[in-house]
Amino acid sequence: MSRRTGLILDFGGVLTTSVAACALAFERRSGLAEGALLTALAIDPRGLALYEDLERGAISQAEWNTGTGDIIGIDGTDLLGRMLADLHPEPRVIEAARAARAAGVKVGILSNSLGMEPHNPYDGYELDRHYDAVLLSEHYRMRKPDPAIYQIMLDLMELPAEACVFVDDTAHNLPPAEELGITTILAADPAETVARIHTALELPLT
Structure with missing residues (x-):
């Protein structure tokens, strides 16, 4: 070859x-249970659908921030930026x-x-x-x-x-x-x- x-x-x-380490740090800062964010993104059908729509460009980041914040039960303002602060x-x-x-x-x-x-x-x-x-x-x-x-x-x-x-x-x-x-x-x-x-x-x- x-x-x-x-x-x-x-x-x-x-x-x-690591994105997973970044997510864990965000959970700790936000007072969320460990794994709450990754569960919302990858397991919860609503969160998974939102994440895939964001990746495909079917929804805006602002729409994702709001929808995912509602699922997790936190303020969605600039949620992605806050999540990735340690990346x-x-x-x-x-x-x-x-x-x-x-x-x-x-x-x-x-x-x-x-x-x-x-x-x-x-x-x-x-x-x-x-x-x-x-x-x-x-x-x-x-x-x-x-x-x-x-x-x-x-x-x-x-x-x-x-x-x-x-x-x-x-x-x-x-x-x-x-x-x-x-x-x-x-x-x-x-x-x-x-x-x-x-x-x-x-x-x-x-």
């Missing part, structure tokens, strides 16, 4: 610190992406968007400057793991599936990429993720 020349990264939890760049993965690009690898971002107003989670990352292709789900009215979004990303990268590595911190987002022939990495510990990226791309680990 020829050397892989494309790296596709999820945003939250890959290019950033920060993950420097080890960002540096790995920079090193890969410097070595001639195309690097792209494939993110399930959370809207950009009133809170822009991508602010400060300069995605258009530092990455070769950026796909935010709301602009395409679909979300991971919708299979079509992975092919759109490959088209933006101008690379075949077999040439690409995809890194995501959510396990169910990986199988559709694998079915296309993309090599996948489930991100957990950043140091391990970086090591696996370097191995998959056959780059030296500095």
Whole structure:
């Protein structure tokens, strides 16, 4: 097999610190029971539907803030911004992406968007400057793991599936990429993720 020349990264939890840890910190600050936020987002059918609609761009962030705040029982004003207050760049993965690009690898971002107003989670990352292709789900009215979004990303990268590595911190987002022939990495510990990226791309680990 020829050397892989494309790296596709999820945003939250890959290019950033842990989203789950961020949610836990928000629960503690807000006096919520541990797990209340994640239950509302991923288990409660109303909250799950709202979250998926937000990622697809079917509702605004302001609408999501209000609806999710009602489910959790707290003020929804700038809820997303408050939730993500402890989300920060993950420097080890960002540096790995920079090193890969410097070595001639195309690097792209494939993110399930959370809207950009009133809170822009991508602010400060300069995605258009530092990455070769950026796909935010709301602009395409679909979300991971919708299979079509992975092919759109490959088209933006101008690379075949077999040439690409995809890194995501959510396990169910990986199988559709694998079915296309993309090599996948489930991100957990950043140091391990970086090591696996370097191995998959056959780059030296500095």
